[in-house]
Amino acid sequence: MKRLFEKHSIAILLFPYILLFSLFIIIPVIAAIFLSFTDFNTLEIPAFQGIDNYIRLFTNDDVFMQHVVPNTIIYAITVGVGGYILSFFLAWTLSQLTKVPRMILAVIIYSPSLTGGVLLSTVWRVVFNGDKSGYLNYFLLQLGIIEQPVLWLQSDKYLLIIMIIVTLWSSMGIGFLAILAGIMNVNEELYEAARIDGVKNRFQEVIHVTIPAAKPQLLFGAVMSIVNTFSASGVGVALSGTNPTPNYAGQLIVTHIEDYGFIRYEMGYAAAVSVILLIIIQMASVGANKLFGSKDE
Amino acid sequence: MKKKRRYSKLHTSGVNPQRFSKGQIKFYIYIIPIAAFMILPIIFITMNAFKPIDEIFAYPPRFFVKTPTFDNFKQLFSVSSETNIPASRYLFNSIITTIAVMVTTLLLSSAAGYILSKKEFKLKKTLLTINNIALMFVAISVAIPRYFVIVYSGLQDNILANIAPLLAMPVGLFLVKQFIDQIPNALVEAAVIDGANDYKILTKLIIPLIKPALATVAILAFQISWNNTEASTLYINQETLKTFAFYMSSLQNKTGNLIAGQGIAAVATLIMFLPNLILFIILQSQVMNTMAHSGLK
Numbered sequence: 072m073k074r075l076f077e078k079h080s081i082a083i084l085l086f087p088y089i090l091l092f093s094l095f096i097i098i099p100v101i102a103a104i105f106l107s108f109t110d111f112n113t114l115e116i117p118a119f120q121g122i123d124n125y126i127r128l129f130t131n132d133d134v135f136m137q138h139v140v141p142n143t144i145i146y147a148i149t150v151g152v153g154g155y156i157l158s159f160f161l162a163w164t165l166s167q168l169t170k171v172p173r174m175i176l177a178v179i180i181y182s183p184s185l186t187g188g189v190l191l192s193t194v195w196r197v198v199f200n201g202d203k204s205g206y207l208n209y210f211l212l213q214l215g216i217i218e219q220p221v222l223w224l225q226s227d228k229y230l231l232i233i234m235i236i237v238t239l240w241s242s243m244g245i246g247f248l249a250i251l252a253g254i255m256n257v258n259e260e261l262y263e264a265a266r267i268d269g270v271k272n273r274f275q276e277v278i279h280v281t282i283p284a285a286k287p288q289l290l291f292g293a294v295m296s297i298v299n300t301f302s303a304s305g306v307g308v309a310l311s312g313t314n315p316t317p318n319y320a321g322q323l324i325v326t327h328i329e330d331y332g333f334i335r336y337e338m339g340y341a342a343a344v345s346v347i348l349l350i351i352i353q354m355a356s357v358g359a360n361k362l363f364g365s366k367d368e
Numbered sequence: 369m370k371k372k373r374r375y376s377k378l379h380t381s382g383v384n385p386q387r388f389s390k391g392q393i394k395f396y397i398y399i400i401p402i403a404a405f406m407i408l409p410i411i412f413i414t415m416n417a418f419k420p421i422d423e424i425f426a427y428p429p430r431f432f433v434k435t436p437t438f439d440n441f442k443q444l445f446s447v448s449s450e451t452n453i454p455a456s457r458y459l460f461n462s463i464i465t466t467i468a469v470m471v472t473t474l475l476l477s478s479a480a481g482y483i484l485s486k487k488e489f490k491l492k493k494t495l496l497t498i499n500n501i502a503l504m505f506v507a508i509s510v511a512i513p514r515y516f517v518i519v520y521s522g523l524q525d526n527i528l529a530n531i532a533p534l535l536a537m538p539v540g541l542f543l544v545k546q547f548i549d550q551i552p553n554a555l556v557e558a559a560v561i562d563g564a565n566d567y568k569i570l571t572k573l574i575i576p577l578i579k580p581a582l583a584t585v586a587i588l589a590f591q592i593s594w595n596n597t598e599a600s601t602l603y604i605n606q607e608t609l610k611t612f613a614f615y616m617s618s619l620q621n622k623t624g625n626l627i628a629g630q631g632i633a634a635v636a637t638l639i640m641f642l643p644n645l646i647l648f649i650i651l652q653s654q655v656m657n658t659m660a661h662s663g664l665k
Contacts, residue, residue, distance in 0.1 A: 102513035287663020
């Protein structure tokens with residue numbers, strides 16, 4: 072018995088992780104793909120109907136094409152790409168400072184990412200409160216910029232912008248720390264060598280030395296940024312308090328899935344939207360790999 | 369000594385400067401306002417938590433609290449006694465769940481990380497690739513099939529439903545494995561020659577050496593579990609098994625945009641936020657150490 076235990080140590084040590092990984096990651100992904108080809112309302116057995124869900128999604132779902140897709144594109148580019156560039160810029164700036172202020176500022180910049188999910192909206196509701204005693208309304212009223220308090224979170228004009236600001240605020244998480252660590256660990260000799268090769272200013276240094284040398288951490292940061300962007304996209308519902316969001320102004324793919332899946336119980340259709348989301352995330356990661364991946368391995 | 373000084377003149381990268389110089393002022397000029405923006409909402413919420421009701425209602429809104437009280441704290445715990453389940457019950461559930469998730473995730477990641485880093489076997493490359501793809505996994509995208517996995521595995525309305533879906537953490541395994549890669553193989557081989565089996569190597573050699581990585585994974589696991597509302601919303605109907613994060617979000621729905629609820633919501637937010645922050649501050653040097661090895665190739 073004991074010998075058997077020792078002989079199969081590889082399998083025994085790997086098994087628990089693989090079991091849970093399969094149960095909660097692999098099987099759900101496969102099931103989502105399967106369900107996306109069916110009509111399923113959770114009560115009856117899923118009925119196979121080919122690619123009907125996808126056809127309906129692309130040709131017959133006005134909300135998806137007119138609101139969800141454009142919103143998701145704007146949101147993903149500003150929060151994903153913009154947030155990523157911002158986190159590199161902030162990390163690089165911090166790397167230029169002495170140790171103690173760097174540590175303190177890093178904790179401050181990182182701390183909003185701890186508020187993820189529910190917390191995010193309670194924190195920001197205070198600021199964006201719709202009556203005149205909300206901080207932002209009060210401030211703008213005092214300055215005379217607006218005459219009436221604005222219902223920020225219920226307004227289809229402002230919701231998406233607010234979502235972007237709030238998500239950017241909370242997006243300096245683990246990816247930001249990885250980038251900071253990557254920049255801090257670039258070998259000093261590389262900078263000296265680059266000087267000899269004619270690199271003159273800090274901007275050139277960042278392009279020719281820092282970015283190439285910190286590539287692996289930058290790629291990790293990019294992956295985390297993609298995950299964070301899509302994981303946080305329920306923020307519109309959290310802020311406005313309704314799904315669908317007012318006039319679909321803050322409707323993103325994730326909220327569209329929840330709308331169909333858990334409110335209308337059209338599970339097959341919601342699964343088709345999930346599959347599209349998984350494909351988008353994969354494509355984003357292929358893009359990140361092209362940018363930062365090393366070709367030799 | 370002289371030579372060194374010449375180098376430090378050449379040293380233009382400015383990464384990790386040893387002392388403050390005028391050249392750093394330009395960075396402070398923009399990083400301090402950004403840091404202020406990051407921390408301001410958190411200060412708002414802290415202030416609100418200690419404001420008596422008339423100060424929360426006050427117009428014009430006051431930023432600082434004048435007469436701090438613990439009324440909101442008392443009220444938080446009395447609101448819940450109306451539903452017969454005290455807030456402390458949710459808090460207790462959250463603490464138990466989070467501890468279980470942290471401990472189990474650490475065990476699973478270090479066991480699997482050790483095998484995937486130091487052992488050679490057929491499927492190793494495939495498993496690593498799958499795990500790297502899964503870094504991109506956005507749990508919320510497959511919330512629906514996950515729900516069915518929970519139902520069919522009989523975990524519905526079981527405290528385990530809060531725990532099990534969070535245990536296989538691709539990022540956790542990835543970080544631990546990267547860290548174990550830094551341990552020289554010779555060290556492991558020497559232990560084998562001394563007659564240690566894999567279980568002994570794992571517990572006596574590997575785990576003590578990878579403490580920084582484990583600290584990081586512990587923080588991530590804490591964050592995911594502590595902030596998690598998915599399980600309580602979707603998989604658990606029994607009120608006594610739900611977590612504090614869920615309680616908070618329902619509190620928010622109940623109190624909505626009403627200012628009166630803001631004090632209570634602020635207290636709940638603080639209870640959610642502070643443990644995250646304290647844990648990070650305690651472990652931050654370990655986290656930065658791990659992040660230096662986070663590179664993706």
